[in-house]
Amino acid sequence: MNRRELLAFAGAMGLIPTARAFAAAGDLRGAAREAFIYCLPLIEMAAARDRMLNDHGDGQPAAINAFRPTRSLAGPKNRAITTPNNDTLYSSAWLDLTKGPVTLTIPPSGDRYVSVALLNMYSDNDAVLGTRTTGNGGGRYTIVGPGQPGSGANVVRCSTPHAWLLARILNDGPADLPAAHKVQDGFVLHGPAGVAPPAYATRKSSWQDYFASAQRLLISDPPPATDGVVLRRIAALGLKPGGGFDPGKLDAAAAREIEAGVAEALPSALRRSAPNVVQGWTYPRGDIGWFGQDYDFRAAVALGGLAALTPPEAMYLRPVSDSGPGATLNGDYRLSFAAGKLPPVNAFWSITMYEATPDGQFFLTENPLNRYSIGDRTAGLKTNADGSLDIWIGRTDPGGDRTANWLPAPAKGPFSISLRAYLAKSEMLDGRWRAPALVRA
Numbered sequence: 373m374n375r376r377e378l379l380a381f382a383g384a385m386g387l388i389p390t391a392r393a394f395a396a397a398g399d400l401r402g403a404a405r406e407a408f409i410y411c412l413p414l415i416e417m418a419a420a421r422d423r424m425l426n427d428h429g430d431g432q433p434a435a436i437n438a439f440r441p442t443r444s445l446a447g448p449k450n451r452a453i454t455t456p457n458n459d460t461l462y463s464s465a466w467l468d469l470t471k472g473p474v475t476l477t478i479p480p481s482g483d484r485y486v487s488v489a490l491l492n493m494y495s496d497n498d499a500v501l502g503t504r505t506t507g508n509g510g511g512r513y514t515i516v517g518p519g520q521p522g523s524g525a526n527v528v529r530c531s532t533p534h535a536w537l538l539a540r541i542l543n544d545g546p547a548d549l550p551a552a553h554k555v556q557d558g559f560v561l562h563g564p565a566g567v568a569p570p571a572y573a574t575r576k577s578s579w580q581d582y583f584a585s586a587q588r589l590l591i592s593d594p595p596p597a598t599d600g601v602v603l604r605r606i607a608a609l610g611l612k613p614g615g616g617f618d619p620g621k622l623d624a625a626a627a628r629e630i631e632a633g634v635a636e637a638l639p640s641a642l643r644r645s646a647p648n649v650v651q652g653w654t655y656p657r658g659d660i661g662w663f664g665q666d667y668d669f670r671a672a673v674a675l676g677g678l679a680a681l682t683p684p685e686a687m688y689l690r691p692v693s694d695s696g697p698g699a700t701l702n703g704d705y706r707l708s709f710a711a712g713k714l715p716p717v718n719a720f721w722s723i724t725m726y727e728a729t730p731d732g733q734f735f736l737t738e739n740p741l742n743r744y745s746i747g748d749r750t751a752g753l754k755t756n757a758d759g760s761l762d763i764w765i766g767r768t769d770p771g772g773d774r775t776a777n778w779l780p781a782p783a784k785g786p787f788s789i790s791l792r793a794y795l796a797k798s799e800m801l802d803g804r805w806r807a808p809a810l811v812r813a
Contacts, residue, residue, distance in 0.1 A: 400608055400626055404579070404633030407606035409641045410599075410667050411586035413495040413674040417536065418572040418589060420678060421466050423452040425568070436566025437474050439463045441556050445543060447736055447744065454733040455677045457792060458745040459722050460485075460540040461552055463559050467535040468566030469517030476528075476537070478502065479558025480510040485542040485719040485794060486555065489681060490515065492532040493593040495674050497661045499528045500685050502540075503719065504795055510558070518594075532593040534569070537561070538679055542720060542794075544749050575675075576731075579634045580619040583609060587617040602667060638675070642732075645669040651809040653689045653791070656680075660688070675732050687800060689791040691810050700728045700786035704766030704813040711759030714748070716805050719794035722747030723763065725779050728786040737787070739780035740769075746779045753777055765789060766813060 425434045434440040441463040446456040467474060478488060478501060487502035499505075501513060516522040517533045539559050543552040573585035590613050595603060603613065609630070610616040622630070645668040647654040661682035663670035673680050680688060693700050707723070715721040724745040726734035736744045746753070746763055754776045755761050764770040764778045781787045791807060799805040 400629040401633040401636075403606050403608035404630040405637045405640060406602065406633075406667070407583065407586070407609055407611055408579075408634050408637035409671045410602055410606060411583070411589070411611075412575060412637075412641075412671040414493055414586060414589040414593070415572065415575055415582065416674040416678055417491070417493050417495055418569070418585070419574050420453055421536070421569060422571060424464055425466060434466075436466055436468045436568060437563045438561055439465045439537075439539070439559055441559075443553060443556075444549070445744075448738050451735055453678055454675070454735070455726065455790060456736065457540075457722070458724055458736065459542060459720065459747065459749075459792070459794075461543050461556055463539040463541070463556055465537040465561055466566075466569075467515065467530070467537055468533070468564075468569075469515065469520070469530060469535070470533045471564035471566070473514050473516040473520060473522060474561050474563030476501075476513045476515055477558065477560040477562075478506070478510050478513070479555055481508045481541070481555050483508065484552070484555060486540065487681070487685060488537060488539045488559070489679065489685075490528060490530055491536040491538065491679060492530060493534050493536075493589065494532065494595065494663075495670060495678060496531070496663060497682055497685075498530050498535070500681060501528070504685055531596060534593050536679070545751070575638075579630055582634075583611055583617050584619070587611055587615060591615055598665065602665070638671075638732075641668040641671045642675075645672040649692055650803075650806050652691050652694070653807045653809075654692060655803075656683050656688050658683060661685075676734065683796070683801060685795070687793040687796045689793075689807055690788060694810070694812070700788050701765075701781070701810075702786050704764070704768050704770075704781075705810045706813045707763045707765060707810055708808055709761045709763075710808070713805070713808075714761065715791065715793045715807070716797040716800050717748075717793045717795055718797060720748055721791070721793045722749075723765075723779060724790050724792065725765070725781060726788050726790065727782045728788050734788055734790075737782040739782070741775075741778065741780055743778075743780060746777070764813060765810070768813075770813065 442461055445458050450456055485503050487500055489497050490499045492498050513526045513528050514522055515528045515530055517530055541552055541556050573581040594613050610618055647657060659666055660673060661680050722745045725737060727737040728734055754773050762777055764774050767781045767783060769775055770778055793800055
């Protein structure tokens with residue numbers, strides 16, 4: 373048995389404190405790195421819940437187990453969630469199932485796309501109800517938490533006691549808002565009054581506060597049994613589903629190892645979760661929205677696209693940079709769709725512009741047209757004589773008829789775009805259709 377194995381064994385047997393043993397063996401740094409990545413979705417979900425329950429600009433806190441609708445499309449001032457779309461109205465509810473199930477009513481929506489995603493606290497889509505899965509006729513569903521009784525076609529199981537319910541209702545612009553609001557008003561929740569959650573640390577907090585909050589979240593929303601291997605690896609920190617993290621038990625050497633591991637965490641996760649790239653576009657992996665044991669990818673999506681749907685519901689494409697690593701752009705571009713080669717969808721498609729923040733998040737940006745996206749419902753788009761469609765993307769107004777097809781970028785700084793395809797057809801899902809490459813204009 374070598375020194376590293378001996379120290380780890382001694383720690384496990386209680387002969388010396390576990391954290392000190394793993395620090396001496398060189399494993400505490402790796403445990404901290406892996407724990408930061410594993411717990412990031414919990415931290416990001418808790419932070420989103422805190423912002424959305426408490427920061428509405430109207431002085432009125434939102435209630436647990438009740439929908440909070442947004443009555444207008446997202447704009448530059450909406451900063452609660454990274455990478456918002458500008459196509460749908462949202463109705464959002466944070467669930468507390470610890471006192472019993474809640475009942476969800478979805479209204480009939482005619483031919484309007486709707487979806488209701490049930491996200492557990494680890495950011496997986498436990499279920500998506502609506503146009504694709506349950507139809508547009510509406511229905512009534514019972515959402516039950518872990519271990520709660522319930523059976524039947526209309527019972528939906530959530531894998532954590534707390535969850536995020538996010539409804540999306542397609543809107544075709546200002547004139548369509550009254551009709552969209554009518555559908556939105558039909559989304560209703562009934563259930564026990566939930567308990568307002570406490571505040572938690574964020575990813576920018578000290579490692580002591582970050583892991584203390586992660587410990588509380590692991591207790592309130594226990595991880596699945598299928599995460600047992602990673603949980604054993606991060607237990608070196610004292611971080612366990614049943615509790616045990618105590619930074620006061622860690623000496624200076626252990627603290628240095630943890631700080632080093634935390635500093636490596638996000639760069640490591642982003643590097644190891646590299647997506648599939650074709651013609652300069654990143655294509656979503658099959659496990660987006662239901663991540664399994666790919667904790668790096670789960671963390672990367674929690675950071676840059678929290679609440680992402682699964683590919684059958686929505687495909688998300690983002691260009692890679694043509695001037696260095698990353699997904700940000702910095703210039704003027706043309707995107708040309710050949711005649712008959714627009715994104716193949718059964719619902720809708722759009723291209724949305726975002727400013728990129730230094731910490732890897734994306735938000736809508738002010739621009740002279742007040743236009744945040746272009747897509748199949750954008751009025752006034754001009755096609756070429758051969759039926760092709762050019763979209764002009766960047767800071768500079770292309771002028772003339774091209775302005776009608778201009779998606780303005782922020783006046784300065786890096787930016788990115790996202791091509792969304794809701795209910796993509798099979799040729800997009802299986803790769804027969806590919807987005808054309810961006811060309812410098």
